Amino acid sequence: MLKREPxxxxxxxxxxxxxxxxxxxxxxxLAFDQSNLLPCCRExxxxxxxxxxxxxxxxxxxxNGAM
Numbered sequence: 001m002l003k004r005e006p007x008x009x010x011x012x013x014x015x016x017x018x019x020x021x022x023x024x025x026x027x028x029x030l031a032f033d034q035s036n037l038l039p040c041c042r043e044x045x046x047x048x049x050x051x052x053x054x055x056x057x058x059x060x061x062x063x064n065g066a067m
Contacts, residue, residue, distance in 0.1 A: 001037050002018070005039040005059070007039070010056055015040055016040075018038060018039050019038040021038055
């Protein structure tokens with residue numbers, strides 16, 4: 001995920017981790033689902049976890065899935 005989307009989706013800084021849009025505690029079945037992962041920097045991850053930042057959608061992808 002970080003190789004495919006190396007910049008934080010929230011602020012455009014370097015991605016250092018991923019945020020689970022649906023928390024693993026609530027949806028363990030989505031733990032590794034790409035659509036549930038949001039690449040982000042540590043600061044945005046902290047804000048996302050605290051509910052102080054709304055997750056941005058993934059960048060537009062071509063119909064064939066290429067970026």
